[in-house]
Amino acid sequence: xxxxxxxxxxxxxxxxxxxxxxxxxxxxxxxxxxxxxxxxxxxxxxxxxxxxxxxxxxxxxxxxxxxxxxxxxxxxxxxxxxxxxxxxxxxxxxxxxxxxxxxxxxxxxxxxxxxxxxxxxxxxxxxxxxxxxxxxxxxxxxxxxxxxxxxxxxxxxxxxxxxxxxxxxxxxxxxxxxxxxxxxxxxxxxxxxxxxxxxxxxxxxxxxxxxxxxxxxxxxxxxxxxxxxxxxxxxxxxxxxxxxxxxxxxxxxxxxxxxxxxxxxxxxxxxxxxxxxxxxxxxxxxxxxxxxxxx
Amino acid sequence: xxxxxxxxxxxxxxxxxxxxxxxxxxxxxxxxxxxxxxxxxxxxxxxxxxxxxxxxxxxxxxxxxxxxxxxxxxxxxxxxxxxxxxxxxxxxxxxxxxxxxxxxxxxxxxxxxxxxxxxxxxxxxxxxxxxxxxxxxxxxxxxxxxxxxxxxxxxxxxxxxxxxxxxxxxxxxxxxxxxxxxxxxxxxxxxxxxxxxxxxxxxxxxxxxxxxxxxxxxxxxxxxxxxxxxxxxxxxxxxxxxxxxxxxxxxxxxxxxxxxxxxxxxxxxxxxxxxxxxxxxxxxxxxxxxxxxxx
Numbered sequence: 001x002x003x004x005x006x007x008x009x010x011x012x013x014x015x016x017x018x019x020x021x022x023x024x025x026x027x028x029x030x031x032x033x034x035x036x037x038x039x040x041x042x043x044x045x046x047x048x049x050x051x052x053x054x055x056x057x058x059x060x061x062x063x064x065x066x067x068x069x070x071x072x073x074x075x076x077x078x079x080x081x082x083x084x085x086x087x088x089x090x091x092x093x094x095x096x097x098x099x100x101x102x103x104x105x106x107x108x109x110x111x112x113x114x115x116x117x118x119x120x121x122x123x124x125x126x127x128x129x130x131x132x133x134x135x136x137x138x139x140x141x142x143x144x145x146x147x148x149x150x151x152x153x154x155x156x157x158x159x160x161x162x163x164x165x166x167x168x169x170x171x172x173x174x175x176x177x178x179x180x181x182x183x184x185x186x187x188x189x190x191x192x193x194x195x196x197x198x199x200x201x202x203x204x205x206x207x208x209x210x211x212x213x214x215x216x217x218x219x220x221x222x223x224x225x226x227x228x229x230x231x232x233x234x235x236x237x238x239x240x241x242x243x244x245x246x247x248x249x250x251x252x253x254x255x256x257x258x259x260x261x262x263x264x265x266x267x268x269x270x271x272x273x274x275x276x277x278x279x280x281x282x283x284x285x286x287x288x289x290x291x292x293x294x295x
Numbered sequence: 296x297x298x299x300x301x302x303x304x305x306x307x308x309x310x311x312x313x314x315x316x317x318x319x320x321x322x323x324x325x326x327x328x329x330x331x332x333x334x335x336x337x338x339x340x341x342x343x344x345x346x347x348x349x350x351x352x353x354x355x356x357x358x359x360x361x362x363x364x365x366x367x368x369x370x371x372x373x374x375x376x377x378x379x380x381x382x383x384x385x386x387x388x389x390x391x392x393x394x395x396x397x398x399x400x401x402x403x404x405x406x407x408x409x410x411x412x413x414x415x416x417x418x419x420x421x422x423x424x425x426x427x428x429x430x431x432x433x434x435x436x437x438x439x440x441x442x443x444x445x446x447x448x449x450x451x452x453x454x455x456x457x458x459x460x461x462x463x464x465x466x467x468x469x470x471x472x473x474x475x476x477x478x479x480x481x482x483x484x485x486x487x488x489x490x491x492x493x494x495x496x497x498x499x500x501x502x503x504x505x506x507x508x509x510x511x512x513x514x515x516x517x518x519x520x521x522x523x524x525x526x527x528x529x530x531x532x533x534x535x536x537x538x539x540x541x542x543x544x545x546x547x548x549x550x551x552x553x554x555x556x557x558x559x560x561x562x563x564x565x566x567x568x569x570x571x572x573x574x575x576x577x578x579x580x581x582x583x584x585x586x587x588x589x590x
Contacts, residue, residue: 095393
């Protein structure tokens, strides 16, 4: 990972604008899940650290814009760039990181560059769908999962494909791995928003629903409720809740096994992912750790 | 130009999201200066219409983000996307157009793709500098012109270089042409903000200075004023003005020939551009028309 961090630092230096260097240094790098994945899949390729750096810059840019769009004031436990420096700075910094990443992509083989570039369009489409879907109560599971795939899984999927291409591995298998890893990761994140506590999350509990996001447990719950309770749930959508309301939702979810059902889907997807790359012990263990995570 | 419009329409269709198609159709295409330039320089290349479409998508994306950052409510005489659909939609649509353009760039030769991709980083840096410079009264001509080069000339410069590369023309000459065309176009735009009227501009007169932007005539004026008037001018920076104040600035500019001096620089740059490509009659005539434009 040291080589990835050096590559990232080099690319930021090449942007050649002290303001950008200063702002970028203030970002938390996060867990670098995508970079680690790329290094694992393409460890024999000399180009893996650069690809990992490029994908991490794209990911950082997408989070910068994401936080502006969601008006999030924190990111990875610290204040977001938009919270400290304003939305404008976050937009501009995101644009700079995106374009620098794309400039570096040009040096890769066309199929590698294309799959990564394409996934950025998918991810931006996903962001737009996410905002659109949150405008009303959504109880359509397929619609939700399609959006989730675009918004949170396509970049991991394309990073896996691109890494496989770098070393001549079977891209199809790694596509399944990346896609399902991304999806199950996000489903677990959505579950933790409900089951965890504010301190661990670094934000209020059940905040997704307040923001209008009907994640899987809410979708499952809706279908299991009777007509009156359906109405009650819909009326709570995209509003701040008092404790009784939170308790009501959680109790109903417990009663109908909505968390378990969501977790079962995450596990099913993870299992498919592990099957796809079963000969690759380290990739399997990444998923096992993820499924177990409690933050 | 019909082929460019078809290519743009095809790329938008390929994004495959009705929301994007609908939003994009509402944008005014503008004068398509960059596309026309590319077709003129690279008219013998089959790839010129696609390159032109890619550059116009990048330009459209940059304007979408630009309007969010400048909080502009109009663009090309119509309401901006951020004014109608909000900043979030403008950011997301910009990201989608940028990434689609980059995806298409991958199909070009590396040197062509690289020069365009790189200029997007420069243009985003220029945007950041523009915002930063506007925070205080700036009387540094070089600093202003460096920002102007990045923000408004690099994309035209890179489009000219890329087109020249497509047909094996001397890229260096076309680089000078594109850069100087971009710079002198913007300097004239800055002059018109002062000398034109609100109806022709589609926005209030002398709005740049209200927004904190010290364009060339203001920079020249500052250096020509005595100490008291320097203070007076600085105190008017980034504020809404009453008529007397506007008249005072304009009179002082007239007295010190600041508009003429700015126009002289635009003409000098245009002249250098024409010299660089003097064998290319059509390119010379584009510049002549531009210098004469009164909107």
